[in-house]
Amino acid sequence: MDYTVKEKDYELKEEVGHGASAVVYRAIYLPTKEVVAVKCLDLERCSGNLDDVRREAQTMSLIDHPNLIRAYCSFVVKQCLWVVMPYMAQGSCLHLMKIGYTDGFDEPIICSILKETLKALVYLHRHGHIHRDVKAGNILFDTTGSIKLGDFGVSAFLYGNGDRQRTRNTFVGTPCWMAPEVLQPGNGYDFKADIWSFGITALELAHGHAPFSKFPPMKVLLMTIQNAPPGLDYDRDKKFSKSFKEMVATCLVKDQTKRPTAEKLLKHSFFKNVKSPEITVKKLLTGLPPLWDRVRELQLKDAAALASKKMSSAEQMSQSEYKRGVSAWIFDIEDLKIQASLIQEDEVLSEMKEEYGGCMEPVPEPDPSLPKTEIGNLVLNEDDFSAMSDTEGLIEKNEVENERDEIDLPNTSSHIKNNVYELSRWRSSLTKISKKGPEISLSKSDLAKNPQIRSSSISSASIFSHSFRDGEKISSRFGGENQSGIDGYKHDIKKLTPSFSGPLMLPKRASENSLSAPTASVKSSGGYRDTLEEKSRVQIKGRFSVTSEDVDIVKGPLKNSSSNDTLINHKEVPADQFVKDIDGSRLPASLFVPYIQNLYQQTSFQLDLIKTIQNSLEPTKKSGGISAATSSMDSVDDVFVEPAVSERERLLLMKISELQARVSFLTEDLTATKIKYGQLQQQLASTNGQGETNRT
Numbered sequence: 001m002d003y004t005v006k007e008k009d010y011e012l013k014e015e016v017g018h019g020a021s022a023v024v025y026r027a028i029y030l031p032t033k034e035v036v037a038v039k040c041l042d043l044e045r046c047s048g049n050l051d052d053v054r055r056e057a058q059t060m061s062l063i064d065h066p067n068l069i070r071a072y073c074s075f076v077v078k079q080c081l082w083v084v085m086p087y088m089a090q091g092s093c094l095h096l097m098k099i100g101y102t103d104g105f106d107e108p109i110i111c112s113i114l115k116e117t118l119k120a121l122v123y124l125h126r127h128g129h130i131h132r133d134v135k136a137g138n139i140l141f142d143t144t145g146s147i148k149l150g151d152f153g154v155s156a157f158l159y160g161n162g163d164r165q166r167t168r169n170t171f172v173g174t175p176c177w178m179a180p181e182v183l184q185p186g187n188g189y190d191f192k193a194d195i196w197s198f199g200i201t202a203l204e205l206a207h208g209h210a211p212f213s214k215f216p217p218m219k220v221l222l223m224t225i226q227n228a229p230p231g232l233d234y235d236r237d238k239k240f241s242k243s244f245k246e247m248v249a250t251c252l253v254k255d256q257t258k259r260p261t262a263e264k265l266l267k268h269s270f271f272k273n274v275k276s277p278e279i280t281v282k283k284l285l286t287g288l289p290p291l292w293d294r295v296r297e298l299q300l301k302d303a304a305a306l307a308s309k310k311m312s313s314a315e316q317m318s319q320s321e322y323k324r325g326v327s328a329w330i331f332d333i334e335d336l337k338i339q340a341s342l343i344q345e346d347e348v349l350s351e352m353k354e355e356y357g358g359c360m361e362p363v364p365e366p367d368p369s370l371p372k373t374e375i376g377n378l379v380l381n382e383d384d385f386s387a388m389s390d391t392e393g394l395i396e397k398n399e400v401e402n403e404r405d406e407i408d409l410p411n412t413s414s415h416i417k418n419n420v421y422e423l424s425r426w427r428s429s430l431t432k433i434s435k436k437g438p439e440i441s442l443s444k445s446d447l448a449k450n451p452q453i454r455s456s457s458i459s460s461a462s463i464f465s466h467s468f469r470d471g472e473k474i475s476s477r478f479g480g481e482n483q484s485g486i487d488g489y490k491h492d493i494k495k496l497t498p499s500f501s502g503p504l505m506l507p508k509r510a511s512e513n514s515l516s517a518p519t520a521s522v523k524s525s526g527g528y529r530d531t532l533e534e535k536s537r538v539q540i541k542g543r544f545s546v547t548s549e550d551v552d553i554v555k556g557p558l559k560n561s562s563s564n565d566t567l568i569n570h571k572e573v574p575a576d577q578f579v580k581d582i583d584g585s586r587l588p589a590s591l592f593v594p595y596i597q598n599l600y601q602q603t604s605f606q607l608d609l610i611k612t613i614q615n616s617l618e619p620t621k622k623s624g625g626i627s628a629a630t631s632s633m634d635s636v637d638d639v640f641v642e643p644a645v646s647e648r649e650r651l652l653l654m655k656i657s658e659l660q661a662r663v664s665f666l667t668e669d670l671t672a673t674k675i676k677y678g679q680l681q682q683q684l685a686s687t688n689g690q691g692e693t694n695r696t
């Protein structure tokens with residue numbers, strides 16, 4: 001059937017979903033009275049990403065597969081692109097989990113959902129597309145229980161411009177579901193990135209949320225890159241079959257070349273003997289309230305949570321975005337890495353503790369197969385872990401590890417996690433003794449980079465075939481009594497929960513509304529340059545603002561000042577010596593000694609530095625002048641000298657003596673020149689005198 005591209009032929013009804021870039025409405029196609037869904041993409045919020053919009057419309061209209069949502073047509077209405085598509089009356093998998101399956105689904109249900117999704121991926125990949133946003137929020141159900149994968153907002157066509165472009169270098173997607181190669185710039189990625197996201201989606205369906213979903217994106221980014229891949233490895237996962245665990249493990253292999261293709265994965269034993277979703281899923285859907293009521297209820301819940309104390313911190317707000325399942329965006333990978341490097345490791349670990357409870361089950365660890373991170377001075381690296389594991393034998397092998405042939409998963413006991421946590425606290429407190437680092441300054445270049453909207457890419461006739469009515473009128477489409485309620489509600493919700501998630505970056509909103517850019521508290525980075533002024537600077541990166549307001553702790557591996565070697569040597573002290581921590585928790589003495597050594601060396605280094613400065617000031621002090629400020633520095637024990645200040649003072653003093661030397665040199669030079677001048681004058685006078693005499 002052909003659908004017209006006239007706005008007046010569509011009557012928008014209730015909002016049934018919204019993402020970063022779009023609001024989706026139930027709508028009536030008036031010529032046939034058919035119920036459809038209309039996705040309204042706000043083009044003004046898509047600046048810089050119109051290619052994605054074009055791609056989405058293009059991809060959706062070409063699709064012909066029972067497990068993929070195709071677009072019937074698309075056209076422009078004022079600043080919005082309307083995409084008309086089949087209405088999926090039971091909403092997304094995420095909706096369903098949130099209203100009644102917060103701990104995830106049972107395996108047979110998961111299996112049938114995943115199989116349908118995988119069939120969609122097989123089709124997409126065969127036709128050269130990477131979906132790039134596979135997640136529960138994009139798996140939709142209709143009333144019969146049948147399943148379709150939607151949202152091609154970030155899907156990419158592999159074969160651009162006639163060339164077979166195997167990998168892409170753009171960075172779009174949703175961090176929790178993103179493959180490590182997608183998160184690492186320059187690597188490029190291909191359709192195997194969807195297989196990783198598929199594996200993460202499997203975990204999402206099994207647990208009710210994606211792994212790391214409690215953490216802010218920058219942490220997720222780092223954890224995805226550094227940690228061993230997540231899996232069905234916890235005690236709570238014992239209920240799942242071996243083949244399910246294996247299937248997930250084959251998807252979540254860091255080396256993309258070792259991941260199976262969608263086609264191969266479909267042949268996995270896990271997908272054999274699967275019941276159709278019309279049988280498994282349908283019974284979950286019976287008796288549910290209409291989709292729009294569910295969506296509204298969820299939005300109100302989020303809004304209430306946001307307004308409550310629970311969501312007072314910006315970081316929690318960013319986490320809530322994950323929970324809503326609408327987090328996908330473009331961000332500057334390098335800047336995120338910088339931000340990530342500024343996160344305190346103890347924050348991560350304490351959040352992990354919180355996530356996994358008192359009896360911490362094995363949690364994802366840094367992946368020892370990976371090279372040491374170059375990303376700032378972040379967390380304990382794998383050397384720290386392996387050193388501890390080598391000498392202290394604290395790492396326990398997990399049963400699942402044996403089942404995996406491709407994944408090296410260094411599961412650890414809660415014991416080592418606690419030690420690592422305490423160790424990181426020690427490191428933080430010790431590092432405070434060290435010098436302050438430079439103030440964080442992240443550029444706003446990505447905001448500036450956004451080109452004007454309505455780039456040539458969107459001006460194709462197929463998309464701009466229509467243009468009328470403004471944004472406000474969209475809401476006027478809501479009929480009767482629903483009208484004011486929905487409008488008022490929408491207004492409130494949007495004020496409370498501006499969504500800056502989604503694949504499209506929304507710099508304007510992010511900068512306008514503090515809620516939009518949750519403040520990730522970032523600590524000052526390590527390094528030995530001084531910072532005398534702590535200005536409160538806020539820089540916005542994607543959905544994050546980075547503030548140095550609360551910069552107080554300097555991080556970074558503690559270094560030997562002379563050798564630059566990291567002063568951690570876990571192997572020197574017997575591991576069985578334990579001492580009590582301040583909190584009373586037991587820690588191996590081997591963890592303390594290197595830090596005490598380090599503290600000693602740090603202090604010695606500082607004493608040396610103070611003495612050097614004192615010596616350099618001594619002559620000046622004797623001659624008075626500037627040295628007044630340091631005149632009380634007779635003993636390093638008497639006075640605490642801020643090394644950074646002294647360093648500056650020392651430089652100034654050196655400059656002054658240099659200038660004084662130059663002045664005296666110039667004075668001498670001038671005197672010599674004057675003498676020479678006098679002599680020449682005398683010579684001239686005598687020559688003149690001689691000449692006079694000769695003439696007379």
Ligand SMILES: Nc1ncnc2c1ncn2[C@@H]1O[C@H](COP(=O)(O)OP(=O)(O)OP(=O)(O)O)[C@@H](O)[C@H]1O
Nearest residue numbers: 017018019020021022024037088092151153326502
């Ligand atoms: N055809 C449809 N029928 C019913 N509901 C839909 C339909 N398409 C989308 N939705 C709902 O609207 C929500 C947002 O849609 P969509 O994911 O396409 O927007 P987006 O801005 O691209 O979001 P994202 O943040 O995932 O990138 C979906 O999560 C889903 O719940």
